[in-house]
Amino acid sequence: MKIQTPPYGHPVEARERLLAAALEQFALRGYAATSVRELCEAAGVTKPVLYYYFKSKEGLFLQLMEETSAILETMIADLANYPGSARERIVHFITEVFNACDQQLPLIKLIYSILFGTPQGAPSFNLEQNYDRILETITGLVEEGIVRGEIARGNVNDIVWTIMACFSVTLEEQLCRCNPRIDGASMVRMLNLVFNGIAPH
Amino acid sequence: MKIQTPPYGHPVEARERLLAAALEQFALRGYAATSVRELCEAAGVTKPVLYYYFKSKEGLFLQLMEETSAILETMIADLANYPGSARERIVHFITEVFNACDQQLPLIKLIYSILFGTPQGAPSFNLEQNYDRILETITGLVEEGIVRGEIARGNVNDIVWTIMACFSVTLEEQLCRCNPRIDGASMVRMLNLVFNGIAPH
DNA sequence: GTCTATATTGAGATAGAC
DNA sequence: GTCTATCTCAATATAGAC
Numbered sequence: 001m002k003i004q005t006p007p008y009g010h011p012v013e014a015r016e017r018l019l020a021a022a023l024e025q026f027a028l029r030g031y032a033a034t035s036v037r038e039l040c041e042a043a044g045v046t047k048p049v050l051y052y053y054f055k056s057k058e059g060l061f062l063q064l065m066e067e068t069s070a071i072l073e074t075m076i077a078d079l080a081n082y083p084g085s086a087r088e089r090i091v092h093f094i095t096e097v098f099n100a101c102d103q104q105l106p107l108i109k110l111i112y113s114i115l116f117g118t119p120q121g122a123p124s125f126n127l128e129q130n131y132d133r134i135l136e137t138i139t140g141l142v143e144e145g146i147v148r149g150e151i152a153r154g155n156v157n158d159i160v161w162t163i164m165a166c167f168s169v170t171l172e173e174q175l176c177r178c179n180p181r182i183d184g185a186s187m188v189r190m191l192n193l194v195f196n197g198i199a200p201h
Numbered sequence: 202m203k204i205q206t207p208p209y210g211h212p213v214e215a216r217e218r219l220l221a222a223a224l225e226q227f228a229l230r231g232y233a234a235t236s237v238r239e240l241c242e243a244a245g246v247t248k249p250v251l252y253y254y255f256k257s258k259e260g261l262f263l264q265l266m267e268e269t270s271a272i273l274e275t276m277i278a279d280l281a282n283y284p285g286s287a288r289e290r291i292v293h294f295i296t297e298v299f300n301a302c303d304q305q306l307p308l309i310k311l312i313y314s315i316l317f318g319t320p321q322g323a324p325s326f327n328l329e330q331n332y333d334r335i336l337e338t339i340t341g342l343v344e345e346g347i348v349r350g351e352i353a354r355g356n357v358n359d360i361v362w363t364i365m366a367c368f369s370v371t372l373e374e375q376l377c378r379c380n381p382r383i384d385g386a387s388m389v390r391m392l393n394l395v396f397n398g399i400a401p402h
Numbered sequence: 403g404t405c406t407a408t409a410t411t412g413a414g415a416t417a418g419a420c
Numbered sequence: 421g422t423c424t425a426t427c428t429c430a431a432t433a434t435a436g437a438c
Contacts, residue, residue: 014403030321032233036432046405051433053403087400109319115377117318118310120231128377152401155390159399161383162391165366168373176316176329182362189356190363197398198360199288200353215421237414247423252415254421 015053017043022064027110031061031122058123065114065125068107072130075100080137086145091191093141094167097134098184101171109175138163166190216254218244223265228311232262232323259324266315266326269308273331276301281338287346292392294342295368298335299385302372310376339364367391 021043025034036057040047054060079096082089101108114120115127138160145151151159170187173180182190222244226235237258241248255261280297283290302309315321316328339361346352352360371388374381383391 026319028319030231030233030319032231033319033322035430037430047433048406049404057432112317113319115317116313116373117321118227118229118231118234118314120318120321121234149401152399154394154399157383158387158390158394161370161387162367162394162399165370165391166363169362169366169369172317172369182358186359186362189359190366193355193359193363194395195398195400197396197400198353198355198363199396199398200350201402236412238412248415249417249424250422258414 014043014045014049018045018050018053018060019064019067022060023068023110024106026061026064027106027113030113030117030120032120062123062125064110065127068111069125069127069130072107073133076130076133076137080140086141086148086150087195090138090141090145090163091188093137094163094191095184095188098167098171098187102174102184105174108171112172112175134167135160135164162194163191166194215244215246215250219246219251219254219261220265220268223261224269224307224311227262227265228307228314231314231318231321233321263324263326265311266328269312270326270328270331273308274334277331277334277338281341287342287349287351288396291339291342291346291364292389294338295364295392296385296389299368299372299388303375303385306375309372313373313376335368336361336365363395364392367395 018039021039025039025042028034029038036047036050039057039060040050043050050057050060054063076097079093079100082092084092111127111130114122114125139156142151142156142159142163146153146156166187170180170182170184170190173182219240222240223235226240226243229235230239237248237251240258240261241251244251251258251261255264277298280294280301283293285293312328312331315323315326340357343352343357343360343364347354347357367388371381371383371385371391374383
């Protein structure tokens with residue numbers, strides 16, 4: 001699907017406003033429940049403008065997914081490098097990713113709404129790649145920690161998923177509650193529990 | 202909203218088939234993307250039958266939510282009692298809830314699709330009550346474990362959420378992947394990690 | 403590139419016979 | 421209770437002027 005781009009020097013406002021409106025409206029109401037009319041009203045443009053730039057509602061959706069996924073990808077890659085022990089690096093990485101997601105909640109909400117929330121007629125798009133990148137990064141950090149003796153020997157996958165679990169559950173609490181019962185600080189405490197264990201020593 | 206129930210002795214097949222079809226179709230395609238026509242075709246009935254029993258697509262959805270939520274509620278309550286140490290009881294409870302959910306994946310998928318997947322025009326329904334019941338039950342088990350000295354003293358909420366995280370992330374992996382990378386056995390190992398800690402002692 | 407006006411389809415819902 | 425036939429409306433999408 002070839003997407004038209006406006007000629008150089010022309011205002012791109014309309015196109016950008018449509019993408020922004022799509023992000024907000026799709027995240028708010030879902031893909032199927034958001035009509036082209038609402039999308040255009042929210043963006044302050046008329047319908048033919050949408051079809052001009054994105055060819056269809058589906059095209060707008062795919063373009064939005066592609067652009068935002070690329071943004072997340074580079075963000076995750078940038079956060080992997082940090083000095084300190086394996087434990088410090090893991091906590092730092094997870095915290096930063098969490099904070100970044102927390103500041104882009106509508107975007108994350110949209111991704112979750114497609115990932116967990118049934119296709120709803122939305123065109124398929126590989127939404128798991130960002131999640132997988134986070135998993136890979138944690139795996140690298142854990143493996144390094146084991147080699148250095150900073151993390152106990154054991155099933156790497158289990159360790160990675162346990163860390164991921166703390167991140168996911170905290171993020172999801174932000175997504176579906178206006179007053180989340182846990183936040184970034186709770187998440188760090190949970191990670192500390194995971195490192196230290198909750199059984200009496 | 203008053204829902205009609207068929208007179209005693211009459212066949213309830215049509216009504217039940219509609220509920221089953223609604224569960225499957227809503228979970229598969231989402232609320233907004235599923236049309237009344239598809240619903241009726243899947244149930245093998247005509248449209249007026251749906252409107253006769255449930256008054257509207259919305260009524261069918263609400264009835265489905267109400268019935269399934271009640272089923273989950275009693276299931277959770279039944280699983281709370283089990284002999285053994287706090288650790289054994291927690292692992293047992295989480296495992297049983299997970300297995301029950303795993304056997305009712307379409308249902309869980311539907312709940313998640315509404316909870317995380319934007320309203321999609323679906324009528325609002327308190328979907329968090331089952332989740333909250335699980336949290337409450339774990340909280341009780343953890344508090345008891347601390348009193349008995351089987352769990353180290355600490356922030357109860359952090360402990361509860363860490364346990365919940367292992368459950369959630371495992372369940373969600375079943376929901377959005379055909380080949381889940383973690384399963385019930387992984388979850389138990391993750392819980393053991395949480396109890397013992399991943400840092401070298 | 404952006405508009406007005408419109409084509410076309412399928413949605414949710416109902417009337418009224420049986 | 422279940423059907424056929426139909427109403428109404430809003431959805432996506434486009435034609436064609438400017």
